Amino acid sequence: MGGADFHDSTTVSAFISETTEIDVTAVIRATVDTYFVTVSTPVSSGSALATVNSVAITRIGSNLLCMEGRILTLTSQQYVSHSQVITMTYDLGPVTNPDFAARSSFLLPSNDTMEEEIDFIISVQITDHVMNVQGALVAIETTLTGQSGVSYTSQSYVQVQVSGTETPELIFDFAMEQFSHWEKIPGDNVTCSVSLRLTNTSTAHALDVALHIMTPYYIGLSELPNVTTADANVITYLPEPGLKLSIWEIDFTDVVTFSIMLMLDPNRKIPIGSTNVETVIPVDLTYRGAVRADRAATGVIYTDILVNEFGFDTELPDVLGLQSGAVLDCQMTASSYLDPNTPSSGRLITGIGWKPSVRGEPFCGSEWLQVDFGSDTYVTGFKLQSSNDDAQDVVSSFTVKYSLNGYAWYDITEMDGVTPKSFTLSVPGNANRNDVYDVTLLEKERFSARYIRVVSTDVRCTVGLRLEVLGVKSTTSAYDCSSVTSNTSPLPEQSYVVNTDTGTILVCGASEVDGDVVCSKSDDAGTSWQPLDDNIGNIVAVVTNTSYIIAVSHDNSSYLLSEDDGVTWDILANEELAELQTLPGYLTSISFPYADYRGETDNEMYAVYGTDGDGFKLTGTLEGMQ
Known part of the structure; x- marks a missing residue:
């Protein structure tokens, strides 16, 4: 009679975390078919009770003609809970078994039924599942499926043994990119690679895993972690500096890898012009084992602290490109202008000078020239000149506004933190139109922003301005002028x-x-x-x-x-x-x-x-x- 079947099921025993092997024998009678073998383990509450490691052939009966070399081909596998393999399907390939009556001079099959068998060895690992209590039976299902549609299933069992002393043991690696201090400045990113896994000797899953990255106050997070094989939540300590990355569970088969991007001094806390700012970042890991009635609680487990050391330099302030033309015409706008003194004419030395339109109240004393740097820029000061045809028309008093997005604006303020600070220039009667007036911001007045406005508070309606901004630009990406539709602020009549x-x-x-x-x-x-x-x-x-x-x-x-x-x-x-x-x-x-x-x-x-x-x-x- 044709078809296939399995011998009686077997039962083996294994402790939690232990890998065990199960022998399964399939009997394939007179047939010509292509077969697939699938091994499955049970799942409860989204987690496996055992994971499949591998399936291999140990013996093929002489009556069976099948694939050369007797090597199985893995065709698919299914996962739960990060990396637990619960199903493996292998291609057994074409299998032919002529019955005894069909023997010929070319093929002499034996009438020994053992020669119609294929022996498989299945490797599985018992997980730290709450249902895996002492004496529990974990069913391992093996299915033989023919391409013709026939299907045969067998179940074997692993009897769980619990020692009561199961404990997780995590190891982790925190690798920071290597660089010399002169290769990094504030605003630059530092890539850190993290890897976490249980050791081969771990006997329990790790729960409530927390990676603590104790960054100093001047180190920020540039990019959220890109986590593979496990879900991680990022929490920033408040008000303490640092990062905490939380992972709910790491199983025996998990290898959790991710990278994070730290940013050096994003808010410019370190004084400019500093060399080799020595920085230490300690990293440690805490976790615990699952609390179960059949084992002692592990409590919180602490790893050794990894210490990472590096240095970086801070930049010296420099001109930001109005005079040189690095700042494009479209990046300079104004509340108004008096032709031909357009906003882009307001460049130190090289321009003829921006002049606002003469519009009377309420505009005299509040006209502004704006620069969009295109990205976050740290501003430390200004250089101002009059227009190139009138040494006395320089904006003699002004305030400074800045914005990250062009909508919400902030003022450089007086010591009270509320009143906009008024900057004044002393313009002598014999001033020359080539005179440059330097304004250096105090440490507390410096700021990071994309947009800045120099707002004239000069009560005269006829003022002029040529400008350069000093500071440090975070990036030098190309500016898209197509987004600028007008060089002046719209105004209703x-x-x-x-x-x-x-x-x-x-x-x-x-x-x-x-x-x-x-x-x-x-x-x-x-x-x-x-x-x-x-x-x-x-x-x-x-x-x-x-x-x-x-x-x-x-x-x-x-x-x-x-x-x-x-x-x-x-x-x-x-x-x-x-x-x-x-x-x-x-x-x-x-x-x-x-x-x-x-x-x-x-x-x-x-x-x-x-x-x-x-x-x-x-x-x-x-x-x-x-």
């Missing part, structure tokens, strides 16, 4: 409208450079003013024979209507606006840009903007605005 029936004047304009538009009204011909609702972005129109005011919201998402001269406001639908626009008293506001109107006559101003100059500053703002 100012506007006003007068209700010809009531005499109410409504005015809107910028509160400051980069500030919101604010709107005010006056019912007494400009003698006194009251602010309108903060949600108003601009006045669109009034209806003169009513108390209606039409406005647009700050985000330009909707129209607003007030029916009581600006006291309360409601959203105005587009169809309602269209209806109001048909009323005979509908009067739109007059808009005009912030510009230099010093050369305009009263008649020209009246003809273009509807104002005769009375109550109007020729630098572009209305008096009395709140």
